[in-house]
Amino acid sequence: MTTKGTPGRMVRIEEEMWTAYGELCQEEGTSRADDIRRHVHARVKAWRAGKRKASTTS
Template structure:
């Protein structure tokens, strides 16, 4: 666990990219961890939204329509 109560994660990124990413984040006033966390949250939220839409469309296509024999 980290000091903020979330588990630490390990990623494999080459040293040159990691250093440049650190510079980029510093220029943007954020940390690599915070930037990665925001990216992961955004991706997961988009994925969940897509799943919800697909479930709703499936549910709508499964509903009987006027004229269907039940």
């Protein structure tokens, strides 16, 4: 459990890619965890919107 009350997740990413991703996030002023969370939220939001649109046109 993390300090914010959300469960920790484990992903497998090559060390070189993880290191470069950390550098990228640092340059953008964010953390890897925050960037991943924002990506997941955006993807799920778009997916849900697509499902709602499909259900209203059916």
